[in-house]
Amino acid sequence: MDEYILQTHDICKRYPGQLVLKNINLSFKRGSVHALVGENGAGKSTFVNVISGACPPTSGYFEFEGKRIAQVDPLEAQKLGISVVHQELNLIPEMSVAENIFLGREIKNSIGKIDWNKTNQQAKELLCNFNVGFDEKAKINTLSVAEQQMVEIIKVVSMDARLIFMDEPTSVLTGKETEQLFKIIRNLKSQGKAIVYISHRLNELKEICDTVSILRDGTHVFTGSISEVTTDQIVEMMVAHKVSEQYPYVPAKTSGTALKVENICQGTKLKDISFEAFKGEILGIYGLVGAGRTELARAIIGADRKDSGSIELEGEPVRIKNPTDAINCGLAYITESRREFGLMLDMDISFNSSIASLRRYLNKCRKINKKAEHEFVDEMIDELSIKTDSNRKLTGKLSGGNQQKVLLARYLLTKPKVLIFDEPTRGIDVGAKVSIYQILNRLKSEGISIIMISSDLSEVMGISDRILVMYNGSITGIFNRDEIKEDTIGKCAFGNKRG
Amino acid sequence: MNTVGDVVKREGFFKKFLKNDLSRTFVILVVLCLIMGIARPQTFLTFNNLINMISQISVNGIMVMGLFFAILTGGINISIGSVAAFTSLITAMMLVSKNPFTSNMAVALAAGIGISVVVGIIAGFFIAELGLQPYIVTLALQVMFRGLTMVVSQGIPVSKLGNAFSYIGVKYLGPIPINVIIMMALFAIFYYVLEHTCFGRHLYAIGGNKEAARLSGINTKKDIYKVYIIGSLMAAVAGMILASRVNSATPTAGQGAEMDAIAAAVIGGASLKGGKGTILGALIGAVIIGVLNNGLVLLDIDVYWTQVVKGAIILIAVSADAISWKKSEK
Numbered sequence: 001m002d003e004y005i006l007q008t009h010d011i012c013k014r015y016p017g018q019l020v021l022k023n024i025n026l027s028f029k030r031g032s033v034h035a036l037v038g039e040n041g042a043g044k045s046t047f048v049n050v051i052s053g054a055c056p057p058t059s060g061y062f063e064f065e066g067k068r069i070a071q072v073d074p075l076e077a078q079k080l081g082i083s084v085v086h087q088e089l090n091l092i093p094e095m096s097v098a099e100n101i102f103l104g105r106e107i108k109n110s111i112g113k114i115d116w117n118k119t120n121q122q123a124k125e126l127l128c129n130f131n132v133g134f135d136e137k138a139k140i141n142t143l144s145v146a147e148q149q150m151v152e153i154i155k156v157v158s159m160d161a162r163l164i165f166m167d168e169p170t171s172v173l174t175g176k177e178t179e180q181l182f183k184i185i186r187n188l189k190s191q192g193k194a195i196v197y198i199s200h201r202l203n204e205l206k207e208i209c210d211t212v213s214i215l216r217d218g219t220h221v222f223t224g225s226i227s228e229v230t231t232d233q234i235v236e237m238m239v240a241h242k243v244s245e246q247y248p249y250v251p252a253k254t255s256g257t258a259l260k261v262e263n264i265c266q267g268t269k270l271k272d273i274s275f276e277a278f279k280g281e282i283l284g285i286y287g288l289v290g291a292g293r294t295e296l297a298r299a300i301i302g303a304d305r306k307d308s309g310s311i312e313l314e315g316e317p318v319r320i321k322n323p324t325d326a327i328n329c330g331l332a333y334i335t336e337s338r339r340e341f342g343l344m345l346d347m348d349i350s351f352n353s354s355i356a357s358l359r360r361y362l363n364k365c366r367k368i369n370k371k372a373e374h375e376f377v378d379e380m381i382d383e384l385s386i387k388t389d390s391n392r393k394l395t396g397k398l399s400g401g402n403q404q405k406v407l408l409a410r411y412l413l414t415k416p417k418v419l420i421f422d423e424p425t426r427g428i429d430v431g432a433k434v435s436i437y438q439i440l441n442r443l444k445s446e447g448i449s450i451i452m453i454s455s456d457l458s459e460v461m462g463i464s465d466r467i468l469v470m471y472n473g474s475i476t477g478i479f480n481r482d483e484i485k486e487d488t489i490g491k492c493a494f495g496n497k498r499g
Numbered sequence: 500m501n502t503v504g505d506v507v508k509r510e511g512f513f514k515k516f517l518k519n520d521l522s523r524t525f526v527i528l529v530v531l532c533l534i535m536g537i538a539r540p541q542t543f544l545t546f547n548n549l550i551n552m553i554s555q556i557s558v559n560g561i562m563v564m565g566l567f568f569a570i571l572t573g574g575i576n577i578s579i580g581s582v583a584a585f586t587s588l589i590t591a592m593m594l595v596s597k598n599p600f601t602s603n604m605a606v607a608l609a610a611g612i613g614i615s616v617v618v619g620i621i622a623g624f625f626i627a628e629l630g631l632q633p634y635i636v637t638l639a640l641q642v643m644f645r646g647l648t649m650v651v652s653q654g655i656p657v658s659k660l661g662n663a664f665s666y667i668g669v670k671y672l673g674p675i676p677i678n679v680i681i682m683m684a685l686f687a688i689f690y691y692v693l694e695h696t697c698f699g700r701h702l703y704a705i706g707g708n709k710e711a712a713r714l715s716g717i718n719t720k721k722d723i724y725k726v727y728i729i730g731s732l733m734a735a736v737a738g739m740i741l742a743s744r745v746n747s748a749t750p751t752a753g754q755g756a757e758m759d760a761i762a763a764a765v766i767g768g769a770s771l772k773g774g775k776g777t778i779l780g781a782l783i784g785a786v787i788i789g790v791l792n793n794g795l796v797l798l799d800i801d802v803y804w805t806q807v808v809k810g811a812i813i814l815i816a817v818s819a820d821a822i823s824w825k826k827s828e829k
Contacts (some may be wrong), residue, residue: 251658327716356715
């Protein structure tokens with residue numbers, strides 16, 4: 001039998017305007033745990049999706065157990081023996097463990113009735129093999145998250161999965177539960193299964209993995225034995241400085257505090273957050289997914305409830321109960337999910353751009369002056385160079401970059417003092433990115449305070465005047481531009497407080 | 500080259516015309532009227548018949564306009580039939596009461612209208628504050644208020660509502676029935692509100708993407724309250740016109756009215772997903788249903804067939820919409 005269960009050959013994946021995987025050549029051994037790490041957006045999930053059939057590669061192929069495969073669909077991948085245990089579990093809460101394990105391949109008798117005795121019997125055997133502490137008849141919603149995860153793992157093993165991807169399996173587990181999971185992983189390893197372990201918790205890798213591969217910007221940059229590298233080296237390779245020319249940085253002329261946030265708390269998501277943002281600067285907020293950056297922004301603008309904390313705008317305390325209040329006092333927030341929570345995709349550019357600032361176009365009888373509205377919108381289209389033939393074009397038909405600019409236009413028309421921009425360049429192509437950076441630079445030169453939330457460290461480092469790093473709902477460090485070093489910021493993002 | 504370009508342009512115009520929901524609804528109306536005009540030129544195309552028809556339409560037309568607000572935000576309001584029955588019953592009972600204060604027409608009308616506003620606030624509370632599904636909330640209200648109507652009336656209609664009350668449903672101003680004038684006035688107000696005010700824009704935004712609307716600083720809760728208040732209010736107005744037309748408030752009035760109203764809005768180009776459609780379209784939808792009701796009677800067709808034809812027209816209208824969307828996506 002071949003030593004490697006899976007070998008990929010020059011796998012590429014292109015999305016419109018973006019190459020997210022570039023010639024990936026990776027090999028995975030049987031009976032080993034292989035870590036796959038990288039920043040958010042480095043291409044880990046895309047890689048998993050390509051191999052597990054959720055999306056086909058643009059070019060390249062892979063060999064699974066010696067069979068050459070160009071592309072598969074999820075069902076075929078499962079039949080081949082490739083399975084993914086996702087972060088969000090795909091179990092049906094109202095059904096029992098046994099029902100979930102055999103969902104979609106129920107054991108039936110000769111007249112097509114489900115044979116429950118046999119189903120439960122087989123489920124029991126599986127649970128015995130893994131030595132778990134719950135019953136096959138237990139309902140999923142009575143189990144803990146860790147136990148549910150085990151059900152999911154047992155399910156894929158029962159389908160004879162021989163290559164198992166685990167996406168952030170420990171992100172929801174306690175220390176003890178993690179130990180239990182590791183036991184199961186070791187058990188699988190001894191059965192000769194190959195595990196691909198994706199995690200942001202780098203200190204776990206040493207404990208459970210044999211090999212580590214690092215992706216950065218869709219490129220495979222390193223593979224080696226886990227004992228060869230230190231955690232710090234891994235972080236460095238993950239975030240190593242990329243092309244700097246694409247970030248047109250201009251020094252800031254700051255003048256006084258624009259926004260002052262004190263002691264914001266929200267359940268377990270935000271822990272006592274205090275910081276200041278100055279007029280005429282770009283404050284970058286960096287952190288991993290789940291660090292609480294978006295939660296912080298939404299709490300500040302009143303989109304979500306906060307338990308405590310106060311906000312001052314230009315020295316004046318303000319009470320912000322909802323996004324309406326935020327916009328009225330000059331605080332704008334542009335969402336990271338523009339299609340989901342940002343744009344009305346079936347409406348045109350004009351509608352989308354003016355919706356937050358309608359009060360500006362009212363005449364004396366509170367009627368919307370459409371001529372004035374269109375003038376303002378057209379001015380914005382020019383200023384932000386939105387590529388369109390008219391302001392009547394539906395936003396759903398625009399490219400990602402132009403959609404982002406329409407959202408920007410919407411909030412700029414509210415004349416904000418502080419602009420919180422969540423993932424300003426997510427999912428848009430390089431040219432549009434640079435154009436967004438230039439706009440941000442211009443806004444900051446006009447004295448607007450810009451808070452830029454981003455998962456792309458090189459972007460944060462390239463364009464910010466100061467950087468605030470978050471980890472797990474807390475601030476772990478604030479850096480001035482001259483103090484910025486990628487490894488220190490990287491470490492803060494992984495939970496080490498700035499010394 | 501020129502001729503080719505011209506053909507493309509002409510096709511473009513025609514396609515554009517048909518892609519527009521409003522013009523498509525209008526085409527359906529014109530075709531129906533043409534068919535009727537040819538089949539029954541002596542009876543259908545007379546001034547009296549047309550006026551009578553529009554007068555009949557006013558009840559459904561006013562309900563549709565109220566309902567359209569809810570549909571525009573991606574909601575629905577199926578309580579309107581019951582609310583119409585209950586409010587008109589209360590007004591009628593006050594009108595026939597012996598007490599000179601309660602039998603005063605202004606007081607009686609205000610009471611009915613006031614109740615409808617309260618119902619709207621109740622619906623708004625459960626939908627906006629608790630985030631319940633509009634269908635469920637208004638279903639509950641529909642059942643409750645039909646029940647209350649039965650409790651209060653004991654199933655017996657309240658008749659002989661007096662001369663003054665007949666103004667709103669029977670009397671004319673010149674050649675035009677007063678109820679038609681009420682409908683057109685409401686239409687003018689709503690058209691203005693939806694086309695030219697912030698509130699109107701906000702409703703399209705909420706229907707287009709509710710969270711996006713909220714993050715744009717729109718007070719979505721407040722707007723949703725208003726939407727359900729308007730819906731109830733229009734139901735009450737429609738209910739009173741109906742009671743006035745038959746000079747009696749019947750406990751079963753308005754049963755199934757919500758279905759006719761939804762049908763009219765959808766035929767008029769509204770999408771139950773929200774964010775799409777115009778109040779003019781909704782009104783034309785109501786006219787189309789009115790022409791069907793009227794026309795099939797004139798054609799001596801069994802009245803039960805009306806239901807079948809109405810259903811078919813809904814299917815035709817929405818599938819034309821779906822097809823034009825699919826094509827435009829290509």
